[in-house]
Amino acid sequence: MPDLNKPVAKAAVIGLGSMGYGMAVSLVRAGFEVAGYDVRPEITVRFAAERGAGTVTRAASAAEAAANAEIIIVVVVNADQTSAVLLGEGGALHAARPGAVVVSCATMAPERSRALAREVAAHGLLFLDAPISGGAVKAREGALTVLASGPEAAFAKAAPALDAMAATLYRLGDEPGTGSSFKIVNQLLAGVHIAAACEAIALAKRLGLDLAKVYEVIKSSAGNSWMFENRVPHILEGDYTPRSAVSIFTKDLGIVADISRAENFPVPVSSAALQLFLMTAAAGMGRDDDASVVRLFARIAGLDLPEQKA
Amino acid sequence: MPDLNKPVAKAAVIGLGSMGYGMAVSLVRAGFEVAGYDVRPEITVRFAAERGAGTVTRAASAAEAAANAEIIIVVVVNADQTSAVLLGEGGALHAARPGAVVVSCATMAPERSRALAREVAAHGLLFLDAPISGGAVKAREGALTVLASGPEAAFAKAAPALDAMAATLYRLGDEPGTGSSFKIVNQLLAGVHIAAACEAIALAKRLGLDLAKVYEVIKSSAGNSWMFENRVPHILEGDYTPRSAVSIFTKDLGIVADISRAENFPVPVSSAALQLFLMTAAAGMGRDDDASVVRLFARIAGLDLPEQKA
Numbered sequence: 001m002p003d004l005n006k007p008v009a010k011a012a013v014i015g016l017g018s019m020g021y022g023m024a025v026s027l028v029r030a031g032f033e034v035a036g037y038d039v040r041p042e043i044t045v046r047f048a049a050e051r052g053a054g055t056v057t058r059a060a061s062a063a064e065a066a067a068n069a070e071i072i073i074v075v076v077v078n079a080d081q082t083s084a085v086l087l088g089e090g091g092a093l094h095a096a097r098p099g100a101v102v103v104s105c106a107t108m109a110p111e112r113s114r115a116l117a118r119e120v121a122a123h124g125l126l127f128l129d130a131p132i133s134g135g136a137v138k139a140r141e142g143a144l145t146v147l148a149s150g151p152e153a154a155f156a157k158a159a160p161a162l163d164a165m166a167a168t169l170y171r172l173g174d175e176p177g178t179g180s181s182f183k184i185v186n187q188l189l190a191g192v193h194i195a196a197a198c199e200a201i202a203l204a205k206r207l208g209l210d211l212a213k214v215y216e217v218i219k220s221s222a223g224n225s226w227m228f229e230n231r232v233p234h235i236l237e238g239d240y241t242p243r244s245a246v247s248i249f250t251k252d253l254g255i256v257a258d259i260s261r262a263e264n265f266p267v268p269v270s271s272a273a274l275q276l277f278l279m280t281a282a283a284g285m286g287r288d289d290d291a292s293v294v295r296l297f298a299r300i301a302g303l304d305l306p307e308q309k310a
Numbered sequence: 311m312p313d314l315n316k317p318v319a320k321a322a323v324i325g326l327g328s329m330g331y332g333m334a335v336s337l338v339r340a341g342f343e344v345a346g347y348d349v350r351p352e353i354t355v356r357f358a359a360e361r362g363a364g365t366v367t368r369a370a371s372a373a374e375a376a377a378n379a380e381i382i383i384v385v386v387v388n389a390d391q392t393s394a395v396l397l398g399e400g401g402a403l404h405a406a407r408p409g410a411v412v413v414s415c416a417t418m419a420p421e422r423s424r425a426l427a428r429e430v431a432a433h434g435l436l437f438l439d440a441p442i443s444g445g446a447v448k449a450r451e452g453a454l455t456v457l458a459s460g461p462e463a464a465f466a467k468a469a470p471a472l473d474a475m476a477a478t479l480y481r482l483g484d485e486p487g488t489g490s491s492f493k494i495v496n497q498l499l500a501g502v503h504i505a506a507a508c509e510a511i512a513l514a515k516r517l518g519l520d521l522a523k524v525y526e527v528i529k530s531s532a533g534n535s536w537m538f539e540n541r542v543p544h545i546l547e548g549d550y551t552p553r554s555a556v557s558i559f560t561k562d563l564g565i566v567a568d569i570s571r572a573e574n575f576p577v578p579v580s581s582a583a584l585q586l587f588l589m590t591a592a593a594g595m596g597r598d599d600d601a602s603v604v605r606l607f608a609r610i611a612g613l614d615l616p617e618q619k620a
Contacts, residue, residue, distance in 0.1 A: 145530070147527065170523075172527075178519070181514070181518075182527055184513075185513060185517075185528065185533070186533035187533070189510050189528060189533030190532050192506040192579065193503065195579050196502040199502075200495050202575075203494075203566075203577060204491070206573055207495075207573075209491055209495070213480075213492075214492065217457065217492055220455070221496050222443055222536050222537060223496035223498070223500045223503070224499075224536045226531075226533070227535075228499065256513075259517075263513075263516055266607070266610065266611075268509070268585060268586060269582045272579045272582035273579055276578060301575055
């Protein structure tokens with residue numbers, strides 16, 4: 001319940017996809033006055049219409065959204081987009097007030113996060129490297145996991161918004177880049193586990209096994225993973241509505257590939273997983289649920305996977 | 311507590327490695343009279359000495375172990391060894407009583423299991439395709455998971471031993487081969503997840519992250535797997551004493567590779583994992599704990615992993 005005697009805290013949410021939209025909802029619920037912006041005008045309109053002008057403002061640019069905000073949350077797709085909405089034409093840093101904090105939530109290479117931190121500092125603002133995990137439902141519930149690093153002052157300034165958006169906040173050190181590194185390690189594993197789940201389910205189908213039984217058995221066995229447990233039901237239901245899309249993993253395993261090549265470091269298992277996501281995207285399923293990797297196997301090998309009930 | 315008025319049930323355990331030995335202990339605890347045999351004489355001697363002659367007999371051959379048993383449990387490394395101890399010189403089927411049941415626990419290709427079932431049937435015995443999961447500690451506690459398939463009569467005959475050895479028995483159908491197929495799907499995932507855990511931890515080290523913190527964060531995130539949670543502590547403790555060896559996964563992912571090639575079915579992610587296990591074995595760590603894949607990365611890239619405390 002917002003304290004009505006307290007001055008209303010002001011936040012900007014830049015990027016109103018399913019994650020950013022949910023986070024803005026969580027901030028409004030916690031009593032924030034939220035200015036929302038998305039490069040896609042239709043999304044900003046939907047956001048303004050759903051939330052009402054009393055608590056949320058539709059901004060015409062990232063700069064306008066950020067102009068009065070103490071906390072500027074950037075939750076776009078990648079480092080390039082983050083850079084564009086901060087530094088590009090109409091970017092937030094052209095209007096943001098010194099002393100405000102930029103909370104950077106996109107998954108990106110740690111070096112990109114460190115470079116952004118320097119740019120933000122040059123404008124007199126604080127920067128928190130704060131990639132998120134949990135999906136759209138948890139974003140809306142204020143129950144995200146945030147993997148954050150940055151100076152104490154940035155954590156302190158961002159604290160009310162982090163409280164509103166996250167169930168779990170990991171404080172991973174003083175240096176921007178560390179939060180991004182943790183996120184990348186998580187995405188490496190998450191991507192491999194989805195690809196492996198699809199490979200295993202496809203092989204099980206080829207071997208003639210009952211897939212519902214496979215799910216039941218593996219879920220209770222040493223072969224289980226968080227992703228196996230979460231994604232295989234999409235396959236059993238034949239439902240490839242994107243909860244998280246194939247394109248997220250071509251992007252995130254692409255970052256793993258970029259980082260590891262820059263470090264001269266081999267990553268053979270995640271490279272194989274990346275290729276499967278790329279094949280799935282190449283086959284026209286880039287915007288479908290990431291469990292669509294199993295449909296790639298099915299198309300290649302002529303498997304009859306479960307179909308969605310009408 | 312064994313019922314002293316009941317006739318003592320007789321079982322043979324062929325293969326007294328850490329799994330078979332634990333299973334024999336569980337059978338003895340449940341009141342079975344157990345005849346144990348291993349091709350390695352020193353292991354059979356140790357088994358007899360530890361258990362005492364009242365409940366266990368040291369057998370000089372698989373045939374001798376099986377001669378009086380109603381339930382013949384074969385828990386050797388692979389299909390070839392299973393075939394040898396059943397059908398080879400001194401093999402169990404030369405002496406076993408018609409109507410007894412062979413419980414085949416080694417991980418193998420489903421087709422090999424079906425072929426063994428035919429041989430066993432030709433000798434007038436029942437056959438249960440019953441690969442196991444859970445490790446040596448659970449074997450000794452009678453808390454294994456058994457992935458079994460076979461005719462009702464084989465399940466019924468083997469039931470008292472399965473009760474003694476397993477916490478979870480999956481009944482996966484009437485046909486031998488199905489249990490093996492489920493086990494192979496589990497091993498595909500288990501092997502990939504170990505290799506991915508090692509790749510992720512190695513990359514995290516290269517990126518300068520605190521590995522204990524990585525373990526804590528991933529364990530609570532979408533990148534978690536049963537294997538990540540179970541094996542990464544070995545890395546954090548620098549302890550590569552084999553709980554399960556690299557050679558188990560060169561074998562089991564080798565079976566995945568064989569089956570999938572025979573089926574003309576691509577398995578790119580598990581193929582990459584197999585190559586990592588093979589590299590680790592080639593580097594002299596085949597008998598070490600399967601988390602040694604991380605030491606392969608460390609050797610290649612000059613990483614300082616945690617070392618075991620003296």
